[in-house]
Amino acid sequence: MKISNARDPRTLLTAAFLVLAFLIPLFIGSNLYYLTILILMLIFIIYASAWNFLTFSGQGSLGHAAFFGLGGYAASLLALRLGLPPLVTLVFGGAFAAVIGILIGLTCVRLREWFLAMVTFGFAVIIQTLVVSQLAPVTGGWDGYPVPKLVPTSIPGYLMIEYYLILIIAIAVILIFHYLLKSRIGLALAAIRENELEARAAGINPVPFKLFAFGVSAFVTGIAGSLEIFHFGYITPEIFGIDLSFWPIIYSITGGLGTLAGPIVGTIVVTLLWDGLNAVGLTYARFIIIGVLLVLIIIFLPRGLVSIPEEIQKRIRRKKS
Amino acid sequence: MDGSIGILSQVAFWGLYSGCIYILLATGLNLIFGVMKIVNFAHGEFLMLGTYVTFFLFVISGFNPYVLLICSIPVLIVVGIIVERLCFRPILGTGKLNEIFISLGLIYIFQNMVAMIWTDEWRSIKSPFSDITISLGPLQLPLDYLIIITVTILILVAFYLFLQKTALGRAIRAASQNRKGAMLMGINVEKMDMLTFGIGAGLAGAAGTLWAVSGQVFNPYMGSIPAIKGFAIIILGGLGSIPGAIVGGLAIGMVENFTAYTLGGSWKDAVSFILLIVVLVIRPTGLFGEAEE
């Protein structure tokens, strides 16, 4: 890890990126549209990073919207019933998602990756059904319920404050992931991902590590879900939708699976591309372009957009020799 | 009560019918998994394409839609082969979950291409037999469903004979049992990949025609949920086991309909996954799956 090396271009890039993230609102002012896009982008960066963290342990989920929504419902219900400020209940939303995530993880750790993908997908469907039927007295069923905003709209420039709050949360989340992956836990996760049998032989019991990864991922996803709900000011069961499970996958793959920068780059590029295509008036073609992009990246750039500089270097070296 | 046995057997009949669609989907998925060891989440898009091919040909030709099976199966086989060559071959043996991710891309591509061509309005076609219903005691047996069940059985029998009796079928089975061994025996495994993928897509195409003929409505987004259930079925039945796919397909068809009868229609999708999770907790390899590794 050369993160501390100031001459490393990656450090420079990260620094430049951070400065940009903090300064952007100064350039665009408190423009509702840009801030909305940026806030949603940040929420999805957190969400995609959380999903991506799971893949560090060699697991994959197709139903992360379950945790996204559970976090949202838990946090907003607490905020409503107990009158706690949203910033506090966020953590409870994440914790609730994490508990459920570990329970799901317990049933899944013995399963192979395809099975896990299916179980998580099914879990999102089951949760949504529960929320609109049996749990409807608490959740309001399909109608949902209004939720307080993260920052009350009565405060002037509340959207800007919201942006900075979410930005700080996003940075914190990514820093935590960074240190987790550098720690012994990260090494163990990598060993399990590369070869579970060998990891076992080396004395690593994969089960607690996998559960840990699942719990952390669900926790952060729950926080992202709560953030979205507190941003919208209204919650409905659409939060468990299939598309919400798929977006973080698309973002992470586009940016680069198994890298910290991947989900960030992926989310930014794909959302900008998406909104750009929307602005030029493409409808179905927008989905087709995203689909083609995804397929091409998996085939030709398996490590995502963040690996482009390396690929170019490799190409140049090959040409020289 | 007008004989609750009568009602229950009626519900069982509806379950049998929906089981047919699932069986065709799951058998194809399972065959592909057996040979290539990949799962194609975009399999439902083949089902959807099958309905649209049937719809398109029905509108321009006006033939009996059952006859259109002769067209929808080959068209889908070709589509399947193209998809295999372009998308799945390059990623064989790369990341563990890459095929799932690539199928997400394919889902977007197929759904929206169809939406561009035929718009995303709901469509349906009418079978010439749709007015004929056979009453058997308390049971209502529409002729169309009897035909659909028969056609499914015929397709499965033909498929079984193909696997057991022909040289190609034997080669596919060999590749499925032991890929390296088959390669050593001079079987062109890549060709088998292409072929199995094509056949799998063809079976989904057949399911698509049957879906359309039964008077069910369809739109470009209709494929995902049946395909994911098809995938739940093969996990339930055991990966790579064709009898498992058939039993699993019937089981899901029945369970879904009985759940709709008892718990109400909102649980129809969720119950398949509850069943799946319960089975996996008890038997992590599925009902008929062999313990691997």
Next chain:
Amino acid sequence: MKRESIFCIFLAICLTFLVLSSGCTEQQPAAQKGEIKIGVVASMTGPASTTGKDIWQSAELAAEEINARGGVYVKDLGRSIPIHLVQGDDESTREGGQKAVSKLITQDNVDLLVGGYSSAVVSAHQAIVAEYKVPYIISGGSSTSVSHRTDIDTSYMFFHRPNTDDSGEASVMFINEVIRPSINSKFGFSADRKLRMAVIYQDSPFGKGQLDAVKNLIKTENLPIEVVAEEPFKMGESDFRTVLTSVKSKNPDIIYAVTFLNELVPMTQQARRDVGLNTLILSIENNDDPDYYKGVGSYGDAQVMESRFSPYAVPKGSTEEATRQFLSNFDKKYGGFAGMMGAATYESVYVAAEAIEKAGSLEKAKIRDALANLAMPQMMEIMKGGIISFSPDFHESKFDLYVVQLAIDPASGEPRPTIVWPENLKAKEFMLPDWYTPGST
């Protein structure tokens, strides 16, 4: 190498779009007040896109007509200015809706918003509209959970649609006043026999809202109707056989179906054909659409439907001419029929124009006041008292809803509707069909 170059080209195209996008979203100069900007919130993509297109095209038609007549006279400017529509695609999702609406408000600086369909999508961008105080004429979002919200300031939102309580009330009144007596008299039942009604509803805000409205009404009015079955189904369902078998075992006299069109077609066919359920199915206004009549075919015979805008059963009277005109203009421009949501959006654009003219200004607060005090003659859909106005409490316009019964038209082989209720609109009497069998107790 060759494949990689294809990839490079694709990447390059994507990058171009990226650049384009930053160009396109460039802040536009403050409105030159040379035109009225109306944002149309419509689902141009995603599951609701069929309705979304209907909404957008109808709005376009209305704007064109108004502009052809010289636009809208604004007193402050002392001249007439044309309407300019801006499309906001909500992608049928809550995130998409929020982006679209915030873009319309801040980038396009619209004077007014119309449209909005799914209740869930609308609920996620209402807060923005409330904060920026842009008048919003919502033609969808039929759930009262959207229009009766109290946590945000809804004073700038106006709902030009019947809510689920309104349409539920009309249907139940019809069942109680017309269907129940005719069953009783035809089969010799006593007049106080309770009608056995089964409700099959879509598991969504729309379906739940209708179910609650119907049950509430029966309870508060103490109507002699018994709800013998409540069966939900998943949105987009196409296999109702089991649900219908279950309903059949409860022996209903009538089925109250809260569905979308794509669900009602298979439900009706499967009820009559597969399950042998020889009973009436009463459906809700959004199904009164040519696609339904085409899809359902002969099985639609004698079925009943609550409606407010019908392509074939145009009510006699003042609205007839406007409706025919709209339908034929729509057909000329786009080919095909306009739907109910289209009609409501078309009227919404006219409502917007009227409000601006009344306000004599493009100031949002003045437009809002004009909308709140609006009393405009009805156009195509029949309103209570013949005028479009918004109720003082929740800003909902009140419709005079009617019920149609279908009969097979020999020429096309498809069913066609005729109004059978209420008294002042009906063109023929409601008839129980020969095949109808009542539910025994």
